[in-house]
Amino acid sequence: MPALSPRSAYERARLRGTKAALDEHNRLGLQLRERIDIFEVIEDQRLWLFSQPMRDLYGAYKRSGTSGGILLNSQHPATTQRFTASHEYGHHILGHEASVDEEEQMFQSQKLIEVEAQAFAGEFLMPLQLVNYTLRTMGFDRQNPQLSPLDIYKVALELGVSYRAAVTQLTNHKKISRLLGRRFAKISPLKIKTFVGGVKPEFSWADVWILDPTQEGREFSPSLRDEIHVELPETPSTGYVWEIVDPAAEVLTYVGESFEPQGGEESIGSSGERHFLFRVITAGRGQLRLEMRRPWLEDVQPRVRFEATISSVPRLSGESGSGLSHSQREALLEEVGATQL
Numbered sequence: 001m002p003a004l005s006p007r008s009a010y011e012r013a014r015l016r017g018t019k020a021a022l023d024e025h026n027r028l029g030l031q032l033r034e035r036i037d038i039f040e041v042i043e044d045q046r047l048w049l050f051s052q053p054m055r056d057l058y059g060a061y062k063r064s065g066t067s068g069g070i071l072l073n074s075q076h077p078a079t080t081q082r083f084t085a086s087h088e089y090g091h092h093i094l095g096h097e098a099s100v101d102e103e104e105q106m107f108q109s110q111k112l113i114e115v116e117a118q119a120f121a122g123e124f125l126m127p128l129q130l131v132n133y134t135l136r137t138m139g140f141d142r143q144n145p146q147l148s149p150l151d152i153y154k155v156a157l158e159l160g161v162s163y164r165a166a167v168t169q170l171t172n173h174k175k176i177s178r179l180l181g182r183r184f185a186k187i188s189p190l191k192i193k194t195f196v197g198g199v200k201p202e203f204s205w206a207d208v209w210i211l212d213p214t215q216e217g218r219e220f221s222p223s224l225r226d227e228i229h230v231e232l233p234e235t236p237s238t239g240y241v242w243e244i245v246d247p248a249a250e251v252l253t254y255v256g257e258s259f260e261p262q263g264g265e266e267s268i269g270s271s272g273e274r275h276f277l278f279r280v281i282t283a284g285r286g287q288l289r290l291e292m293r294r295p296w297l298e299d300v301q302p303r304v305r306f307e308a309t310i311s312s313v314p315r316l317s318g319e320s321g322s323g324l325s326h327s328q329r330e331a332l333l334e335e336v337g338a339t340q341l
């Protein structure tokens with residue numbers, strides 16, 4: 001039998017990881033129509049899930065009998081934590097004993113167990129069926145979506161993964177060519193976020209969401225400190241202006257607003273866009289509602305409405321910020337009958 005080249009050993013490892021992820025979707029009976037709640041999957045499988053601040057470490061996995069434990073870096077943004085969690089869960093499903101993962105093990109390693117776990121991570125969070133469904137929901141042609149880096153950033157937000165992870169997996173699914181994939185991977189997410197928001201986000205790792213009329217009525221799942229830009233067309237000279245009716249104060253704080261005339265400062269008074277900026281301050285669920293009306297006329301039906309549900313994701317370990325995952329701690333306390341910590 002001819003010796004396998006390193007390349008084919010690498011490809012085989014990738015295929016093993018991918019197949020294990022697809023088998024796991026089937027085994028768990030997951031609906032591939034919404035972002036995969038990897039933390040819930042891990043907790044349901046009775047694996048211990050912890051987070052704590054760590055310098056260079058993304059995460060770690062250690063098997064213990066039929067169970068095991070997963071540790072994540074509490075200082076990473078939720079999207080990165082989710083991807084790392086999927087990678088560590090991959091180590092568990094693929095039968096590996098233990099792994100300590102820094103950036104190198106996650107993204108550059110040629111070690112076969114790391115290649116397997118990384119392929120698992122991408123496929124588990126971004127299977128083709130879910131990617132296609134998401135592209136369709138967002139109004140793209142799923143066969144030939146012609147995605148820009150900005151589009152990919154938005155798809156990544158929908159799927160709850162980092163921009164970089166989305167570029168890799170969209171390339172694997174042939175939604176973008178290898179050439180574009182390599183080119184897009186070099187663009188820094190901060191540059192995209194700055195472009196999206198017009199300014200750098202206050203917290204550089206926070207995500208920036210754009211809500212415009214095409215998103216009306218949808219539900220969004222940002223993380224703490226993420227920025228929400230609502231951009232709505234307005235023509236002030238008609239007397240109709242956008243007002244915040246319900247600011248989703250349960251989860252958001254209002255930061256500010258501005259009007260950007262179409263074609264720049266010269267054309268003030270003509271049509272343009274009203275930008276509202278909010279920031280996510282707590283975990284929870286709230287309704288964001290804006291109406292376009294003539295402010296001096298009371299009791300008149302608004303001309304247009306914009307509504308969205310904001311369902312922000314709590315931090316993995318709750319308020320304490322590190323330790324056992326919030327829901328496992330709650331479950332544990334309930335089991336031992338403790339009334340308070």
Ligand SMILES: [Zn+2]
Nearest residue numbers: 099101114117
């Ligand atoms: Zn690993």
